[in-house]
Amino acid sequence: MSLLVKICGLSTRETLQTALEAGADMVGFVFFPPSPRHLSLELGRDLGRQAKGRALKVALTVDADDATLDNIMDALSPDIFQLHGKESVARLRDIKQRFGRPVMKAVPVEVAADLAVLPGYTAVADRILFDARAPKDATRPGGLGTPFDWRLLGNLELKLPYMVSGGLHAQNVAEALRVTGAGGVDVSSGVESAPGVKDPEMIKAFIRAARASQELSVR
Numbered sequence: 001m002s003l004l005v006k007i008c009g010l011s012t013r014e015t016l017q018t019a020l021e022a023g024a025d026m027v028g029f030v031f032f033p034p035s036p037r038h039l040s041l042e043l044g045r046d047l048g049r050q051a052k053g054r055a056l057k058v059a060l061t062v063d064a065d066d067a068t069l070d071n072i073m074d075a076l077s078p079d080i081f082q083l084h085g086k087e088s089v090a091r092l093r094d095i096k097q098r099f100g101r102p103v104m105k106a107v108p109v110e111v112a113a114d115l116a117v118l119p120g121y122t123a124v125a126d127r128i129l130f131d132a133r134a135p136k137d138a139t140r141p142g143g144l145g146t147p148f149d150w151r152l153l154g155n156l157e158l159k160l161p162y163m164v165s166g167g168l169h170a171q172n173v174a175e176a177l178r179v180t181g182a183g184g185v186d187v188s189s190g191v192e193s194a195p196g197v198k199d200p201e202m203i204k205a206f207i208r209a210a211r212a213s214q215e216l217s218v219r
């Protein structure tokens with residue numbers, strides 16, 4: 001199975017076009033107001049039309065209620081919901097049943113004990129995204145540009161496909177893949193010139209680096 005590359009937090013037509021033309025498999029759109037990448041529903045609708053059929057549209061939410069998810073469904077019609085908050089296993093099941101779309105559950109990682117949640121989530125989710133656990137005083141649970149210890153995933157046997165994220169960039173993505181054996185990579189800060197400002201050359205460099213290393217990583 002070939003490596004999945006996700007560029008997250010896209011918020012302009014120009015940088016979305018760059019990601020699509022560079023071959024991103026997934027494009028992530030953030031619907032979380034404290035984030036510098038947060039999209040209005042109107043912009044989400046516009047970018048969703050641009051991405052439709054060219055990459056998987058990932059709607060990123062944090063402990064969103066049904067009304068919020070309804071609005072995102074109407075605007076973006078995401079291919080995948082990425083649930084990046086403290087959503088319970090029951091909430092994942094509820095969202096899958098209500099919206100009929102696959103869910104990718106973000107699992108924050110700092111220490112080995114953080115992986116104890118996997119049996120519950122892997123029974124319901126369609127995909128797992130491992131991300132660095134945010135500091136307690138962080139204004140958001142992800143998109144912070146800091147890695148976790150990838151060795152914590154070194155012996156992982158997971159029945160679901162999983163992606164690695166957190167502080168990735170063109171220079172470390174190959175090592176992240178080698179250590180984790182992940183089937184996908186996800187990046188936001190590592191392709192930005194400033195928080196929320198995606199850089200086309202950094203997007204292209206990241207995708208090139210990920211593709212160049214993919215045959216070394218997928219087990």
Ligand SMILES: O=C(O)c1ccccc1NCC(=O)[C@H](O)[C@H](O)COP(=O)(O)O
Nearest residue numbers: 008035142143144145166167187188189
């Ligand atoms: O990107 C955000 O602003 C964000 C806000 C709230 C929850 C999650 C968020 N991002 C989640 C992602 O999927 C990021 O791509 C992932 O955390 C990696 O981010 P980075 O370390 O900046 O590459």
